[in-house]
Amino acid sequence: MMGKFSIILQKEWLELFRSRGMLFFVFYLFIINIYIAGKGINIDARGVNVGILDEKGNSFYVNKIISSLHEPEFENIIIYTSRNKIYDDIKKKKIMVGLIFPRTFDIDIANKKETKIQLLLDTTVATLSYYTYTHLVNIVNNFQTQQTVNIPIKMETHKLFNQNARSQTFMTLKELMSAITLLSIILSAAVFVKEKEQDTWDLMLLVPVNSYMMIFAKLLSQVVVIMIGFLLSLGIVLFGVFDLPMEGSFSALILLTFLYTIAACGIGLFIASTAKNITQVGLMAILVIIPLNFLSGGITPIDAKSEIVQWFSYLSPLRYYIEGVLNLVFRGTPTIYLWEQFLGIFVIAIVLFIYGVKKIGKLF
Amino acid sequence: MTKKITQLVKKEFKEYVRERILFLSYILPLSIIFIIGYGLNMDTEHIRTMIIDNDKTPVSMKFSQKFYNTKYFDSKTIDISTNKALNKIKTNQAELLIIIPSNFEKNLLKGTPVHLGVYIDGVYPMLSKTISGYVSAALYSFVASETSMKAKIVYEPRNLFNQSMKTRWAVIPGSIALIMILVPAMFSALMVVKEKERGTIFNFYASSMSKGEFLLGKLIPSFIIHYITVMALLLITILLFELPFRGSFILYALSSALFLLISIGIGLLVSIVTKSQIAAIILTAMVTIIPGVLYSGIMTPIDTMEGMANFTAHIYPMMYYVSIMYDIFLIGDGFSSLVIREYLYILVVFVLVIYFLNYLLLRKKL
Numbered sequence: 001m002m003g004k005f006s007i008i009l010q011k012e013w014l015e016l017f018r019s020r021g022m023l024f025f026v027f028y029l030f031i032i033n034i035y036i037a038g039k040g041i042n043i044d045a046r047g048v049n050v051g052i053l054d055e056k057g058n059s060f061y062v063n064k065i066i067s068s069l070h071e072p073e074f075e076n077i078i079i080y081t082s083r084n085k086i087y088d089d090i091k092k093k094k095i096m097v098g099l100i101f102p103r104t105f106d107i108d109i110a111n112k113k114e115t116k117i118q119l120l121l122d123t124t125v126a127t128l129s130y131y132t133y134t135h136l137v138n139i140v141n142n143f144q145t146q147q148t149v150n151i152p153i154k155m156e157t158h159k160l161f162n163q164n165a166r167s168q169t170f171m172t173l174k175e176l177m178s179a180i181t182l183l184s185i186i187l188s189a190a191v192f193v194k195e196k197e198q199d200t201w202d203l204m205l206l207v208p209v210n211s212y213m214m215i216f217a218k219l220l221s222q223v224v225v226i227m228i229g230f231l232l233s234l235g236i237v238l239f240g241v242f243d244l245p246m247e248g249s250f251s252a253l254i255l256l257t258f259l260y261t262i263a264a265c266g267i268g269l270f271i272a273s274t275a276k277n278i279t280q281v282g283l284m285a286i287l288v289i290i291p292l293n294f295l296s297g298g299i300t301p302i303d304a305k306s307e308i309v310q311w312f313s314y315l316s317p318l319r320y321y322i323e324g325v326l327n328l329v330f331r332g333t334p335t336i337y338l339w340e341q342f343l344g345i346f347v348i349a350i351v352l353f354i355y356g357v358k359k360i361g362k363l364f
Numbered sequence: 365m366t367k368k369i370t371q372l373v374k375k376e377f378k379e380y381v382r383e384r385i386l387f388l389s390y391i392l393p394l395s396i397i398f399i400i401g402y403g404l405n406m407d408t409e410h411i412r413t414m415i416i417d418n419d420k421t422p423v424s425m426k427f428s429q430k431f432y433n434t435k436y437f438d439s440k441t442i443d444i445s446t447n448k449a450l451n452k453i454k455t456n457q458a459e460l461l462i463i464i465p466s467n468f469e470k471n472l473l474k475g476t477p478v479h480l481g482v483y484i485d486g487v488y489p490m491l492s493k494t495i496s497g498y499v500s501a502a503l504y505s506f507v508a509s510e511t512s513m514k515a516k517i518v519y520e521p522r523n524l525f526n527q528s529m530k531t532r533w534a535v536i537p538g539s540i541a542l543i544m545i546l547v548p549a550m551f552s553a554l555m556v557v558k559e560k561e562r563g564t565i566f567n568f569y570a571s572s573m574s575k576g577e578f579l580l581g582k583l584i585p586s587f588i589i590h591y592i593t594v595m596a597l598l599l600i601t602i603l604l605f606e607l608p609f610r611g612s613f614i615l616y617a618l619s620s621a622l623f624l625l626i627s628i629g630i631g632l633l634v635s636i637v638t639k640s641q642i643a644a645i646i647l648t649a650m651v652t653i654i655p656g657v658l659y660s661g662i663m664t665p666i667d668t669m670e671g672m673a674n675f676t677a678h679i680y681p682m683m684y685y686v687s688i689m690y691d692i693f694l695i696g697d698g699f700s701s702l703v704i705r706e707y708l709y710i711l712v713v714f715v716l717v718i719y720f721l722n723y724l725l726l727r728k729k730l
Contacts, residue, residue: 021638025646037658040673047668091695092703093667124534124690128665131490134497141504167489182649190642197561197641278641279554283388286546289653291399301488309403327456330487337455
């Protein structure tokens with residue numbers, strides 16, 4: 001019996017290894033893309049270019065404010081001489097914010113009179129512009145309280161968990177989770193539908209193997225491939241290049257990933273049992289992957305989303321996985337507190353499997 | 365020649381209907397736009413906040429009030445040890461902990477500096493910075509009200525393009541571009557490879573049809589089907605999501621047509637170079653989903669990207685179309701803007717290059 005099982009496994013692996021293109025895709029998703037994204041993409045608020053228009057020119061207080069706009073939040077400070085030029089450059093996305101200081105800025109401050117700063121903000125990039133706005137207002141507030149009184153309260157801010165290079169490691173982890181999701185769903189769906197497309201389905205039916213065993217063996221073959229990709233990516237890229245912290249239990253991370261891969265393969269199984277042909281598999285995969293990615297808390301935490309979305313997200317295994325991974329990797333949450341995440345993924349996996357196996361099993 | 369193409373177009377349409385793909389091809393874009401339009405909210409609100417007030421004086425209570433009755437903080441004043449509170453952040457039950465020291469009131473009245481402990485969950489990079497910004501804003505507002513110090517510098521914020529900073533306004537134009545790269549490409553990616561797997565490609569090899577005619581026959585039906593989607597998305601965006609339409613319709617129609625040609629072209633290219641449908645699906649997912657979400661400028665602005673990521677963004681057609689979309693809905697410069705004209709030319713170049721490659725790589729023999 002185990003012999004038959006392992007023969008199916010070997011057959012699927014052989015097919016995968018014969019297809020050099022497929023191997024490259026897996027390699028690209030797990031290694032190259034994660035490396036590029038981690039090195040290059042800032043999801044952090046940094047590198048914003050600011051345009052300054054000082055109507056008086058070389059104003060003392062304006063220079064003081066400029067000196068407090070520093071890296072990493074702000075990158076280039078560009079001095080303008082005309083209002084229209086600022087406007088134009090915001091449109092061209094050369095700068096994101098423009099600050100316009102009136103001619104009387106210095107005199108007004110010296111005389112303690114009210115004065116106005118105009119703040120032009122490109123708000124097509126929602127989160128970043130919002131943050132930049134708050135940050136700028138705080139800088140000016142800080143400046144003006146310093147001018148009048150010594151601000152008596154000092155904020156001692158502690159950012160917990162992984163302060164340094166956080167943006168990079170977060171990005172790589174997020175991309176790794178995306179890669180697992182994408183590949184699990186597509187590979188596991190394809191492994192069934194391709195038999196239909198290649199007309200080997202009938203051949204498969206003739207194989208003297210229990211249909212459940214066939215389904216499990218086929219899925220397991222893909223789970224193993226993805227787990228190997230995950231481990232390589234984790235070792236080479238995330239720990240190797242990006243120095244990912246590992247605050248919690250490593251074995252819990254592996255176990256959680258294993259469970260999640262099975263659940264995501266369950267989604268693939270679901271698609272395979274519903275789709276009639278490969279085109280439908282592709283389209284249904286997009287239909288599932290896009291909402292999973294947008295609504296599971298990979299960009300902003302789930303708790304910050306609207307209640308309906310939160311409610312829906314309970315159906316998404318990716319939600320539990322992201323929560324669990326962030327807890328384990330960054331927060332160092334003791335594994336015992338993660339029972340919700342483990343349970344969530346487990347239940348979803350079971351439901352998907354029962355449905356998929358029943359439906360595909362019927363076709364045998 | 366036109367007769368041959370018409371026949372092929374008819375055949376493709378029939379297949380679409382028969383394989384129930386036509387239905388999916390409209391359901392898919394609609395679901396994505398609804399999910400993003402209704403579900404995606406990137407505003408930072410309802411930060412779960414714990415306040416430990418070690419002073420318990422009128423002044424300290426007045427200070428904690430700054431964190432109540434706002435949509436930004438969901439605050440709870442609790443009476444537990446710092447360690448226990450930190451543990452709550454560790455187990456993801458709260459994002460923010462504020463510790464008001466004892467002698468808060470006394471020291472403030474004396475003018476001795478007070479140290480306020482602020483602990484923020486730093487896992488989500490952007491979020492932690494926003495939270496720290498909110499806390500210091502609350503702090504300034506408290507100081508201003510206590511010291512009867514009137515704010516002398518006033519801002520006149522002018523939010524360009526998206527005045528009330530609605531996430532939906534910021535995200536929908538980009539999502540149209542995302543849909544238009546994902547769906548048509550996935551469709552056309554299977555058009556040629558499907559025939560290869562089924563063996564019906566030999567009909568083409570044996571026929572008198574030229575490579576150009578074959579490509580046109582595949583292109584025309586896809587173009588018609590998905591161009592309807594483009595227009596439907598426009599209607600949904602304006603009527604249902606109430607985005608402004610500040611640019612020109614002609615620009616929308618033209619740039620979308622170009623981008624659709626590119627998207628279908630990418631799909632056909634994938635279809636021509638791959639041997640199996642599964643490989644075609646994965647390759648399409650790889651060249652559309654990842655750059656579409658990551659390197660398009662929707663989530664993060666292109667000019668904050670570095671190195672290879674910045675390069676990837678530029679060699680991919682997505683960012684040009686996304687910029688045009690933002691102009692059409694939110695900015696409204698249209699053809700008068702040099703950048704927009706430049707981006708249109710770039711899209712034309714993409715179309716030419718992609719179809720040249722398609723023509724080059726398509727083989728009319730084994």
